Amino acid sequence: MSDKVFMKGCEAIAEAAVRAGCRFYAGYPITPQNEIPEYMSRRLPQVGGVFVQGESEIASVNMVYGAGAGGTRSMTSSSSVGISLKSEGISYCAGAMVPMVYANMQRGGPGVGTIQASQQDYFQATKASGNGGFKMIVLAPATVQEAVDMTYQAFDLAERDRNPVLILGDGVIGTIMEPVVLPPMKSDEEVAALKQANRKWAIVGHSRDEKRGFLSPGYWSTVMQEEHCIQLDKMYHGWEENDVQVEELYLDNAELVFVAYGTTARIAKSALELLRAEGHKVGMIRPKTVSPFPVKSFDKINYDVCKCVLDIEMSIPAQMLYDVKLAVKERGAVDTCLRSGGNLIERGDIVRKAQEILSGGVK
Amino acid sequence: MELNLMVAGFGGQGVMMIGKLLSQAICDSTDYNVTFFPSYGAQQRGGTANCFVVASDREVGSPKPAVVDELIVMNDVSMVKYRNNVRSGGMIFTNSSLVKSGAERDDVTVVPIPVTEMAMELGSLKVLNIVMLGAYIGYTQLMDENLVLDCVLRLLGKKQEFIELNKKAFAKGLEAGRKAKG
Numbered sequence: 001m002s003d004k005v006f007m008k009g010c011e012a013i014a015e016a017a018v019r020a021g022c023r024f025y026a027g028y029p030i031t032p033q034n035e036i037p038e039y040m041s042r043r044l045p046q047v048g049g050v051f052v053q054g055e056s057e058i059a060s061v062n063m064v065y066g067a068g069a070g071g072t073r074s075m076t077s078s079s080s081v082g083i084s085l086k087s088e089g090i091s092y093c094a095g096a097m098v099p100m101v102y103a104n105m106q107r108g109g110p111g112v113g114t115i116q117a118s119q120q121d122y123f124q125a126t127k128a129s130g131n132g133g134f135k136m137i138v139l140a141p142a143t144v145q146e147a148v149d150m151t152y153q154a155f156d157l158a159e160r161d162r163n164p165v166l167i168l169g170d171g172v173i174g175t176i177m178e179p180v181v182l183p184p185m186k187s188d189e190e191v192a193a194l195k196q197a198n199r200k201w202a203i204v205g206h207s208r209d210e211k212r213g214f215l216s217p218g219y220w221s222t223v224m225q226e227e228h229c230i231q232l233d234k235m236y237h238g239w240e241e242n243d244v245q246v247e248e249l250y251l252d253n254a255e256l257v258f259v260a261y262g263t264t265a266r267i268a269k270s271a272l273e274l275l276r277a278e279g280h281k282v283g284m285i286r287p288k289t290v291s292p293f294p295v296k297s298f299d300k301i302n303y304d305v306c307k308c309v310l311d312i313e314m315s316i317p318a319q320m321l322y323d324v325k326l327a328v329k330e331r332g333a334v335d336t337c338l339r340s341g342g343n344l345i346e347r348g349d350i351v352r353k354a355q356e357i358l359s360g361g362v363k
Numbered sequence: 364m365e366l367n368l369m370v371a372g373f374g375g376q377g378v379m380m381i382g383k384l385l386s387q388a389i390c391d392s393t394d395y396n397v398t399f400f401p402s403y404g405a406q407q408r409g410g411t412a413n414c415f416v417v418a419s420d421r422e423v424g425s426p427k428p429a430v431v432d433e434l435i436v437m438n439d440v441s442m443v444k445y446r447n448n449v450r451s452g453g454m455i456f457t458n459s460s461l462v463k464s465g466a467e468r469d470d471v472t473v474v475p476i477p478v479t480e481m482a483m484e485l486g487s488l489k490v491l492n493i494v495m496l497g498a499y500i501g502y503t504q505l506m507d508e509n510l511v512l513d514c515v516l517r518l519l520g521k522k523q524e525f526i527e528l529n530k531k532a533f534a535k536g537l538e539a540g541r542k543a544k545g
Contacts, residue, residue, distance in 0.1 A: 006390040006397075032403060115404060143422075176426045177383065177399040179390040263426075270424025346429045 004179040009144045010035035012180050013103055013167065014043065016151035017075050019183050021191040022101070023049035024067035024074040026060035030082040031115040032171035033105035037077070048188070057082045061089030061102075068098040069215050071195045071202030073155050077103035079171075080121055081112050090164050091130025094232075095217035097201070099158035101151070103167040105174035108342035116342025117171030117263060122319035125168045126291040133229075135236045137243055138166045138291040140261040144178035146288070152183045157243070159194070161235060162201065168290060170314070172263040172344065239292040246294035247286040250276070253305055254283030256357055259324050260312040261287045264345055268312050271350035280358055281305075290320065298327035308333045308357045312350060316340035364395075364420050366505070367428045371413035371445050372437025372458070377492025380519075381435065382414035384496060388506065388514040389418050400426035411440065433503075435495060437478075439464050446471075456499055458491070474502055474543050481535055490532035493519075497533040501540020508537055 007015070014036045017025070025040040037053060044051040050067075054060030060076050067074040078086060083104045093100050106121045108114030125138050137157050141147035147169060154165040186194075199206075203213045219225040247265075249272065251257065256275075260268040265286040275282045285297045301309065309328050311321045318336045325334055337353040339345040368385070372378040379401045386399035397418040415431070417423045434449050435456040436442040442455070442462045449455055451470040460479030476498040482491035493515060500508050512533050520526040 004390060006387050006399075171403075172400065172426055175401060175403055177386060178423075179397060266422065267425045269422065273421070273424075344425065344427050347425055348429060 003181050005182065006177055007144060007180050008035055008175065008177045009147055009169065009172075010105065010174040011039045012144050012148045012182075013077075013151045013169070013174075014039035015182060016148040017101065017155070018043050018047060018049070019185045020152045020155040021073045021186045021194050022075045022155060023047065023191060024064065024072050025049070025076065026052040026054050026063035026067075026074075027076050027078065028054050028057045028060050028082065030079045032107060032117070032174045033077050033079045033103065035174070036103060036105075057085035058089065061086035062092075064100050064102075065089050065093050065096075065098055068093060068100040069096065069203045071198030071204055073099075073101075073159070073191070073194065075101045075103075077105070079105045080107045080109050080118075083121065083124065087124075087130040091132050091134060092217040093164045094130065094134035094136070095132060096215040097162035098215060099155075099162050100164050101154045101158050101167065102164065103151070103169060106168070106170040108340070114342035115171065117173075117175075117314065117344060118340060118342050119170060119262060119264060119314040119319075120340065121168070122290065122313070122315060125166055126293070126323070129164075129166065134163075134232065135239075135291060136164050136166050137161070137239060137289060138168050139245070140168045140288060140290045141173055142262055142265045142286065142288075144173065144176060145180045147173055148180050148182060150288075159198070163235070168262065170263050171342070236292075240295070243289060244292050244294045244296070245288035246297050247288060248284070248297050248300065249286075250281070250283040251285070251297070251300045251302075252283075253281055253302055255281040255305055255307050256283070256354055257301055257306055257309045258282065258284040258312055258350070258354075259287070259309060259320070260284070261290055261320070264312050264314050267345055267347055268350055271347045271354065274347065274351055275354055280354070282354060287320075290323075293323045293327065295327045298324075298329075301328075301332070303331040306332050308335050310335050310337055310353065310357065312337045312345065314339050314343075314345055364418075366416070366418040366433070367431040368416040368433045368435070369413060369431045369445060369448065370416075370435040370437070371411070371441035374410045374412040376412070376437045377489070378412045378437060379414050381492050381496050381499075382416045384511065384514050384518060385499075386416050386418075387518065388511045389416075391514060392506065392510040393418075395420055396423045398423040398426045402427075413441070413445075435499060436462055437491075437495070438462065442466075454503075456495065456502070458495065474498075474540075476536070476539050476543065478536065481539065482532065485528065485531055485535065487528060490528055493529050493532040494536035494539075497536025497538075498540035498543070499536075501537040502544045503540075508533075
């Protein structure tokens with residue numbers, strides 16, 4: 001109890017990043033993630049780090065590209081429409097194999113949308129975060145504690161793979177305050193050692209005896225570009241085996257299975273508890289990584305008794321639905337329960353939809 | 364146990380601070396999960412503001428429940444807008460200096476506390492939220508009042524003059540809350 005602190009999601013993400021060794025942040029203001037740069041502007045100078053409020057999202061992400069290329073643990077963040085602007089830089093990081101972490105605290109869309117919480121960026125996060133068909137590990141926290149733990153882990157994953165890692169939150173996760181236990185602060189020595197370990201690829205100024213550092217987001221040779229894509233593809237497949245994070249609840253003999261991530265998942269879980277208290281056999285799959293998607297969890301569903309797999313998202317049109325359908329592989333019915341525009345899904349919406357399905361009204 | 368509370372009023376009345384202080388006190392002194400959700404948008408002084416506090420011995424589901432157990436309304440607009448969001452058997456604490464509309468339902472308990480007037484008696488309108496927080500704690504006995512007061516002083520006590528003022532405001536509210544409970 002004594003280790004608990006009461007923190008706002010955005011600030012907790014920023015503190016977790018600092019504790020993970022992040023020493024460079026560049027960003028540009030946008031609601032609902034302003035507390036990340038605000039916190040970083042105060043906190044990073046205290047630990048010898050650098051904060052820059054760039055003149056734009058594009059400038060900021062390219063500063064992170066540069067700082068990451070120098071082997072410094074680096075981060076940016078934005079929300080939806082701002083993330084779109086950063087997509088070129090993120091693709092460059094993926095192309096040049098520069099590790100970086102970024103957070104998208106999603107708001108309503110398309111376009112400038114609304115400033116309230118939504119999950120309208122699922123495709124952008126998991127399928128096409130920039131040009132060139134690259135993939136990323138995408139972590140989707142449902143609580144402030146999870147946002148902290150995932151941010152801390154994200155820097156290790158980004159560095160391991162030399163690839164961007166995305167924290168996919170939303171306006172609720174960024175704005176709420178919850179009790180959290182913060183991870184240990186990496187010491188200056190540890191941070192220096194991490195940077196030193198990146199010398200083997202980072203652009204840090206090598207002596208004439210060492211191999212010249214060179215990072216490029218592209219190749220002159222089509223052969224080399226293809227080989228690069230093949231190597232990346234191998235890495236992506238490796239994630240499916242080793243890096244899936246998922247919470248599975250009551251899948252045995254479930255007559256109805258909820259699938260939801262992030263803020264929606266915590267609301268779906270409260271609906272599940274209500275329904276189970278009434279004797280309904282409801283289970284749940286909560287992707288904690290929406291990429292790689294927890295495909296194998298769907299093999300644990302007993303499709304002889306499961307009436308429906310219900311995709312629950314704060315996005316209209318449904319987006320995660322397509323991953324759900326690919327994972328269900330036509331073994332059972334799939335339906336949706338959706339809200340959009342920045343309107344929070346309500347427990348009652350989910351309960352009503354579930355009751356409709358369980359009483360036989362499935363599509 | 365689960366507590367769902369909504370606080371609503373004008374921007375500038377310290378609506379968010381009531382929710383934040385209560386949540387912080389719950390976080391500091393209990394093992395409950397607690398989520399504080401401040402609404403955000405184009406709020407400004409004089410506009411509308413609201414926030415939610417959900418505390419539970421289980422995982423907190425929606426940080427913004429559609430139906431709440433308790434509602435604190437600091438102005439009349441909020442009373443009219445949110446009185447039907449309270450569950451049957453729930454409670455509405457009103458700033459009766461400004462809230463003139465009734466609940467227009469008889470399945471909720473209305474606790475009127477004239478916090479604007481009480482704050483003016485203390486010499487500063489700024490502390491009307493602390494008066495309300497005191498009244499809420501005094502009435503509900505949700506937790507040890509000293510734990511909440513500690514929190515108020517820790518978060519708002521940078522200047523000595525405010526420490527005294529907040530102490531007085533909290534005590535005045537507490538007394539009114541207890542009296543209302545009877």
